[in-house]
Amino acid sequence: MIGNFMETIRAAFVIARRDFTAIIFSKSFFFFLMGPMFPLGIIIVAGSLGSQVSRDLDQPVIGVALSAEQSDQLLVAKTELSKKLGDRAFPELLMLPNISPDATDMKSQLDQDGKSLNAIMSGSLEAPLLTGSARDVNRWKGKIALLAETALSDTITVPVKTDLLAQTGSSNKRNQLLTAQAGQAVLILLTMILAGMVLSNLVEEKTNKIIEILAAAIPMDAIFLGKLFAMLGMALVGIAVWSSLGVIGITAIGGNWGALPSPAVGWPLFCIFMLLYFSMAYLLLGSLFLGIGAMATTVREVQTLSMPVTMGQLLVFFLAYSSITKLGDPIEWFAVAFPFSSPFAMIARAAQMDNIWQHGVALIWQALFTMLIIRFSVMLFRRNVMKSGPSARKNGLWKRLRGA
């Protein structure tokens, strides 16, 4: 049993080494490395779209700690102004009746993550105090003044005092959400670009009849596994080159690395998880694509299969992306548990939750599922392409199960 497994791994590395060197030392690999110039543009567009989505999904909430009478006046003013300027023009107002307008612990109220408040308006309508992060306070100061002026039905300008704090629970969450989105976007993009290449990976062997030599010499699982390893290796080389160029480029133009919002698990671990989850996403989707591609007999068939496969990929990515703001919801749990979306959902978790052990469980689950897909793909390949009969091993197992 262990001997068989070791032989499969040994044989897989023979295949992987051949494929890897054949790819790396080919002229086309240079063009492959140049490829991301186009996706780079897509990343920039997707990033701005993502931030728009983020703004849309994350409706800001301002806590209101005013007297009951002034709170009502403020709500009436917001309703009036919203009719003219639209609902999205103002933040959501959450009344905080239990907090005194003159309380001095507004910062501590903000730091309680559960409330998800961007800022708190306290004091009075005539002299409001806005407490929050510099980003949120600067964003909403004008609107708060406008609301107060409308509530007072006065023409005088209301001066809004501000009390700034370094980071609120909400802004921390939002930053981590941005990291989650960025991490997931990178993972999705890389997987989308690179995993699809596996689809046509067995065509050469089939058209050149090399498959016959391979199938007679090593277990079919080793062929599939070796091809996946080679393609993963090639993808990692590409990523290493692109990342290095990216780091050099950003540093050269004076980019501030310290300004990046820190993920919940910290940057070093997050980077490791990015690598691991990319590998798992690649192996999961790659094994599926390899299995599908192996059924195809010509390059044309592979091309025909590419479209539905890409659609399937997109569905998985949408699932993961839609669950990013719904940590702990059933849809997010589904994205975590569903093997193909699991790596993407988990990298979002790594950005937003500091729980480490869940990643170990997820990685094991994803690895097991990869092996399952490979086994299933091999079974289909042997039966449908190689036209093999029932496996001798299976027969043996069946006999043993029957006690024969």
Place this chain on the structure above:
Amino acid sequence: MTSITTENAIEARQIVKRFDGDTAVDGIDLTIKRGSIFGILGPNGAGKTTTLRMLLGIIDPDEGERFLLGSSDPISKSHQVGYLPEERGLYQSMKAFDAIAFMGALRGLPLAEGRKRGRQMMQDHGLGDAADKQIRQLSKGMAQTVQLLGTIVHDPDLIILDEPFSGLDALNQGKLERLIRAQADKGVTVIFSTHVIAHAERLCEEIAIVAHGKIPFTGKVSTARNRLRPQVHLETRNLDGPWRSSIPADCEPLGHNWHFTLPESGVEPLLHALVEGGAGIQSLSIERPGLHDAFVHIAGEAVAKKMDEDAARDSLGDVA
């Protein structure tokens, strides 16, 4: 996985293979001893390749069981086996010596050792200059030689060659025959399939005749030939006389020539009767039947004709 302790390189019991309802191999029994050169003869489509693929574990039979070097899981014995498929295939971008090393590595030979042996083997076969060329730069014959060397680079105990002579010119066919003999001299079991009887007749100690997915004969070449009586070719001065009773009654002359099967009594009584009976012998030859005659006798006229056509097509392909 089942294994049996056996002196046999191959043992197949009632193996059956169907493709889309058509039976390609229909309950074959086959036993091949270690250390022999064994030929599998039959026309294209008889089931030779399917049989070999099942024996090697490339595909599993629908029914029956097979053992390769004593194991029911042939892939587990792949380090001891070399296989040259009928449809040759190599990675076109690989260098020749690397292709040999890769094929060895698949079967457990360390890559560095494979490269060293690959270069040496190419040198030994007069292809030293081509060792660093890519496969796509080699002629068809050279590429076939590279693949053959890759089949034996890891010093296997059992070599299985599917139609190895197909596509080779006479010179390379001769080289291949010498290589097969050299391997057999080292104690390696060599099994090859062919639709050219002459190769089997020259090389094999034992053969299996495959026709319509079945094996109507398996055994020694001499046993197959002995199934037929020797043929007598006689030329006489006289067309009639007492001597006529010594040859089959239904034998009709072609001019003064007579062709008939040697009577059970043997050569001496026949010769005596011909001389004593006044046949006036001009010439007399007794021919032992060849494997081709035995094949026709065992597999039938139609199968033999089909195989002759395959062989002719093959040689035309070589010329082309």
